[in-house]
Amino acid sequence: MQLPRRTSLRAGISVALAAVAALAACGTARIVSKTPVGGTIELEGDHNKAMEQANQEMADHCGLSNFTVLSEGAEPVDASNAAATPPETTPTAYRVRYQCDEAAPVGTQRRQPES
Numbered sequence: 001m002q003l004p005r006r007t008s009l010r011a012g013i014s015v016a017l018a019a020v021a022a023l024a025a026c027g028t029a030r031i032v033s034k035t036p037v038g039g040t041i042e043l044e045g046d047h048n049k050a051m052e053q054a055n056q057e058m059a060d061h062c063g064l065s066n067f068t069v070l071s072e073g074a075e076p077v078d079a080s081n082a083a084a085t086p087p088e089t090t091p092t093a094y095r096v097r098y099q100c101d102e103a104a105p106v107g108t109q110r111r112q113p114e115s
Contacts, residue, residue: 029054029096034061038070038099047094054096062100072096 027049032040041057043050058067074092 027051027053029057031057032095036100038062038067038097041096041098043094043096051096058096058098062098062102066101067098068101070097070099 027046028044029050030042030044032042034040039058039061041054043054058069059065061067073094075095077091077093
């Protein structure tokens, strides 16, 4: 027995809408750069889900609760071209910059122990 075409069309639309809703609820965190003392992670999709994943990435890198978020927010994606592009058209990405707590602040050198 074949289902009427109208029923199969409704089922197809329902499946498509469910897939879109599932994708909208997803969030991902992608490592943009990583150094021995910190890094930058880009968040995409659902902010809370992406931040959960970013926290896990930072904990894996630095140790559980052993990192500090230095900044988070929208940043120009292509910093080398950002000044040449009007601000309203500059592509941005939401990024989190962090530092491992036992590391020297980013941009400085570690102190050598005095003998």
